[in-house]
Amino acid sequence: MKKFILLFVAVALIIIICIQFFRPNLKNPPVTQDFQAPEDVKAILVRSCYDCHSNQTNLRWFDQVQPVFWQVAAHVRDGRKVLNFSNWDKLAPADQKAKLWEAVNQIEQSAMPIKSYEMVHTSAKVSAQDLAVLKQYLNGMVHSMPNDTAKINARDQQLKAMPEALKTKVTESLNGITYIPDYKNWQVISTSDRFDNGTTRVIYGNDIAVKAVKEHHINPWPNGTIFAKAAWDKLEDKDGNVTTGAFKQVEYMIKDAQKYKATKGWGFARFKTPKLVPYGKTAMFTTECINCHKPMKNNDFVFTFPIKN
Template identity: 55%
Template sequence: MPHEVQVILKNSCYDCHSNETKLSWYDKIAPAYWLVARHVEDGRSGLNFSEWNQLSPADQKAKLWESVNQVPLSSYTLAHPKAKLSGHDIKVLKDYIWNLRVNNVQADSSKIKVLKNQSEELKKAEPAVTVPKALNGISYIADYKNWAVVSTTQRVDNGTMRIIYGNDIAVKAIKNKQISPWPDGSILAKAAYDEIEDSEGNISQGAFKQVEFMIKDHKKYKETNGWGFARFKTPQLVPYRKSADFTIECMCCHQPMEKNDHVFTLPIRQ
């Protein structure tokens, strides 16, 4: 990373997101120490810059893309004002992350080949006997492909397109303009695919990457802002991460959208 970016990350992030934690004298006194220790433990589990090289380049970019929405917690910067990001700091980080975006290669033969191979494999695949579950107990919902498409979006950091589907309850809420908050029972599915761009700049759907679900139940999922999260990757639908605490990552990522009931992409309204 550029030196200016490194300096910002070390000043504002390393105390909770690396193995180079430097505690202030008042952080070492109980009960403050217990709170700080928990912050550091949670911070390292989500992102540890001391283990940065263990992440794939794609995961590195995804973590940076996610982190720009999660500047240091106000409860932390209140006691550690030097960690607070300035407007200039945020601009430096955003400019750096924007320069990491994936630029499509027109008629990319590698992506076309991946799509062709994936399509052939799916034709030969046996019907799934067991339905996978995320580690928080949420099952994969195969029927999402039959739901209405409510919006689309892109991730320029990894060159993917996202198609967002809504179940009947979600669609009814959209039509009645009752999505602030979304009613219990609403389910949003976000399927991610490679982008394939032709010689004229038109983008079409490439190989399947993953599908994510958001299930609204304000009581059952109270700890994660009323939403249950699940993610299944690759055509084998492998549940995301190796422990149920992946939902903390999901919740933190969606926290900046609190005013939209934690939903990033608002549905297209007719």
């Protein structure tokens, strides 16, 4: 028996040594334009995110021991694909803001940095104070007052055009999902502000969703669950009172584990402006949706945590 264990350990050691020679090809490509921000903001992102979301990856020795290195290299490759602070010039200004907003959101939902990474790189953890610094920075990027005149005009024009808009026949989304007008009567599950582009959003759930919340049955959400998320411009007067401006869009997530297997059990659709123009150029637009929802995979791909009762 003892001999057998010794042999086993020896073989395992040899395998571990051998796999050290099969190394993923991980390089730092050139930086075209590094993300610029005040020092404190930048420092947080560099410390917590740059290993996977920049071309300035700084791996420690323990990251480079196999088989861990394979996993690390895959994270870096996938991370750079979706967000790369070293090619910041590749994004239009509005997309840069949107990415930052998304980044702060991922941190807030504890989806980023990736947990397995954070466990061994404890300094990458984003503290509550760091998060506040990032949020304040983003908040400062939204112009409030001057923009509001334009927003008020947009709302008024939209109201004027509404009777016409309501007459247009709504076409279905490219993946076959139709607009569901009834969401306005559903229960509000949550609201959120998007500080990068100044919109305010309301998230509604249908009866099945509401029942699932009551029964604490939300991971996974049951088939038939539907969420609707509607967005308006956010209007704020000088006393800080907030009202909704022009209607922007409504989005749906419909749970059917079988039918929407390709997108993790959720059917996605988005209808824009009061004319409810379906979003996307091909039916593949759903990849964009699920990719951004993916960090929430431990929460059935849903961001919203309903208010517990």
